Amino acid sequence: MAAATLPxxxxxxxxxxxxxxxxxxxxxxxxxxxxxxxxxxxxxMLDGQRVASARDVVSGVDGWVPYVxxxxxxxxxxxxxxxxGTIFDGSxxxxxxxxxxxxxxxxxxxxxxGLDDAAAVELIDEPGSVWxxxxxxxxxxxxxxxxxxxxxxxxxxxxSMLQDLESGRxxxxxxxxxxxxxxxxxxxxxxxxxxxxxxxxxxxxxxAPRRY
Numbered sequence: 001m002a003a004a005t006l007p008x009x010x011x012x013x014x015x016x017x018x019x020x021x022x023x024x025x026x027x028x029x030x031x032x033x034x035x036x037x038x039x040x041x042x043x044x045m046l047d048g049q050r051v052a053s054a055r056d057v058v059s060g061v062d063g064w065v066p067y068v069x070x071x072x073x074x075x076x077x078x079x080x081x082x083x084x085g086t087i088f089d090g091s092x093x094x095x096x097x098x099x100x101x102x103x104x105x106x107x108x109x110x111x112x113x114g115l116d117d118a119a120a121v122e123l124i125d126e127p128g129s130v131w132x133x134x135x136x137x138x139x140x141x142x143x144x145x146x147x148x149x150x151x152x153x154x155x156x157x158x159x160s161m162l163q164d165l166e167s168g169r170x171x172x173x174x175x176x177x178x179x180x181x182x183x184x185x186x187x188x189x190x191x192x193x194x195x196x197x198x199x200x201x202x203x204x205x206x207x208a209p210r211r212y
Contacts, residue, residue, distance in 0.1 A: 008151040011113055011120040012067035013130040015054040023054055023062075030183055031128040040119060049123035052130055065101065066133040067111035068151060069120070073098045076112045076150065080104075083149045084142075104146050106137045125172075127179045165204055173201040 017023045020042050024035035033044040033051060041055040070076035077087050077100040084105040100112045113120065123129045137143040164171045177194040184191035 007069055007071050007115065009069055010066050010130075010133055011069040011115075011117060012111070013052040013121065013133075014065045014067060014111065015052065015062070016057045016065060017054055017062045018057055018059075019062075020054050020056055027052075029187060030180075030189070033128070038119070043119070046123055046126075046128045050119070050121055051123050051128065052121065053119055063109070065109050065111050067099065067113045067117075067120075069115050069117070070112050070151075071115060073100055073112050073114050076100070077102065080112075080146075080150050083146050085146065085150070104135070105142050106135075106139055108135050108137065108143075127175045131176060161201070165201075171201055171205060173198050173205075177201075 015023060020035070024033075024042065024044075027033040027044060028035065031046070031051075033046055035054070036043045036045050038053075041053060043050045044052040044054065080102045081087055086103045088101055088103060098114050099117070102110055102112065104110060121130065125131055135143055135147070161171045161173065178198045181191045181194040181198055183189075184194070
């Protein structure tokens with residue numbers, strides 16, 4: 001479906017990489033993403049809509065950075081700093097598409113972007129799109145407090161898949177993790193986490209009474 005940038009919702013996925021061309025070839029093979037140069041770097045497109053972006057970096061570790069939409073980027077960055085986060089990069093507050101990069105108290109990297117961000121994703125909740133972001137933390141309680149303060153609209157959210165399971169509806173697991181596992185099998189790539197997650201959700205589905 002088409003995406004809309006809302007407060008507290010992931011609105012962009014940005015790949016920091018030292019080799020955009022190699023990354024583009026990889027994601028083209030795995031997900032069918034087309035790499036399209038843009039003013040800020042490269043957009044990954046699927047069915048003509050942006051699903052992610054990539055930027056060149058000259059040093060450091062390659063990796064993905066998720067961005068969350070906020071109504072006021074500067075206020076969000078200040079709140080993150082007061083809550084134990086660290087601001088370590090960002091464009092001037094007056095620039096279009098204002099963004100900030102920060103680390104949470106445990107070191108995980110997160111970006112903040114405005115609701116009018118010109119490079120936000122345009123396609124979500126479809127096979128091949130970015131739909132899930134997960135924080136791996138040694139201190140989950142601290143992470144929960146930090147993100148609950150930084151992004152209060154999401155602190156009580158329940159994922160759509162969890163709601164489907166609770167209501168006895170069929171989930172979209174086959175179109176998400178199942179799709180990744182299927183593509184990995186076709187390409188000869190190992191996707192153990194996606195295989196296990198798909199199997200676990202199917203196991204839960206099999207025990208739940210159907211209501212559809």
